[in-house]
Amino acid sequence: MPYRYRVLALLFCLVLVMYLDRLCIAVAGPRMQHDLHLSPAEWGWVIAAFTLAYTLFEVPSGILADRVGPRKVLTRIVLWWSAFTCLTGAATGLYSLLAIRFLFGAGEAGAFPNCACAISRWVPPSERARANGVFWTATAVGGALTPLLVVWIEQRYSWRMAFALFGLVGVFWAALWYAWFRNSPWEMAAVPAAERERIGHPPAPREARVPWSRLLRNRNFQRILVMYHAYCWGAYFYLSWLHTYLQVGRGLTEDQMKIASSVPFWAGLLGILAGGYGSDLLSRRYSLRVARCGIGSVALLASGVCLLAATVCANIAWVVGLLTIGLGVMTASLPVSWSVCVDVGQEHAGTISGAMNMAGQAGSLISSVAFGYLVEWLGSYDRALVPLGAMLLVGGVTFALIDPAEKVLEGEPRAALAIQE
Secondary structure (H helix, E strand, O other): OOHHHHHHHHHHHHHHHHHHHHHHHHHOHHHHHHHHOOOHHHHHHHHHHHHHHHHHOHHHHHHHHHHHOHHHHHHHHHHHHHHHHHHHOOOOOHHHHHHHHHHHHHHHOOHHHHHHHHHHHHOOHHHHHHHHHHHHHHHHHHHHHHHHHHHHHHHHOOHHHHHHHHHHHHHHHHHHHHHHOOOOHHHOOOOOHHHHHHHOOOOOOOOOOOOHHHHHHOHHHHHHHHHHHHHHHHHHHHHHOHHHHHHHHOOOOHHHHHHHOOHHHHHHHHHHHHHHHHHHHHHHHOOHHHHHHHHHHHHHHHHHHHHHHHHOOOOHHHHHHHHHHHHHHHOOHHHHHHHHHHHHHHHHHHHHHHHHHHHHHHHHHHHHHHHHHHHHHHOOHHHHHHHHHHHHHHHHHHHOOOOOOOOOOOOOOHHHHOOOO
């Protein structure tokens, strides 16, 4: 097996562990809210505590990945978030839960920028959309498995035990990653020369500062930020509120919820695979813009329509079906979005992807808090879902305006990079 595929296998396992740890609280949410006496609005702030830290630490983590390399950075952050996964099970009330989830989010913030950095160093350009699809596939598998595992554990033991068990898994992954992985194929003697040549030389280490003032004025970069911000309004619903929406808002039992909330993530798995492979196929026949924006734009527009349709549907089977289709088409945009960061960022791939994900998680933060308050103000989980679907439509339109062939810092003199703007 080529060594770059082994790297992707490790990244797949990383993201699977990450999503088991992240989604555990969403599935255990109804029991935790009952045991800890939390209102919907307070629960929105618990979700937001994680998202706030996740947002704040995205860019620093991306910059650190570009400068230090993903080997050391990923090892440290996985150990960090695993510790706070375990501690979530020890929470005694709102304030302890807020503190623990904030620190948990600070750790997980570095995962995807470091994955993007690893892909930029280990995968040739013609395979990057599929490579991004590999670790995003793990998000769908994690999303599908988490409700099945968490409900089984909490019914036999408690929701606290689920956090303790999930937190231990990351420790094993971190040990394996640090022992085997290297920051580029050129640092690993066992990698065949032919594979090294296929991958190409890694980008030179960047000790210089990123010219943020120039970057923030770049319209292509601005559109990437807006697109992913809007996308996360819809996507984060599935990660944070779906299980409560089905159980409390739509009246499903806990056993019905674990099945119904698992099904959309299997569709998400198919969407990720289709988006990654489809984009690479189109990139060989057409332009990068067709390959990336064609898939990304259609995916977000279609998912927005599905979410809006679900809000006016009374039949629960149709609701689950629409939510399943919605996540399935939405996730086709994921490998495409992250491939765009590598396309336009080049040696700044970690920084650009971190900035994009920071903008996205700002959307997750706002939507997670807003959804809880909207439920209380409007007295309806369905009405609270309407703004999330509308934002997906905004994301679809914005994606169509991005040009993945335009390098956001193309032509930047190296001397200028040494100056912090």
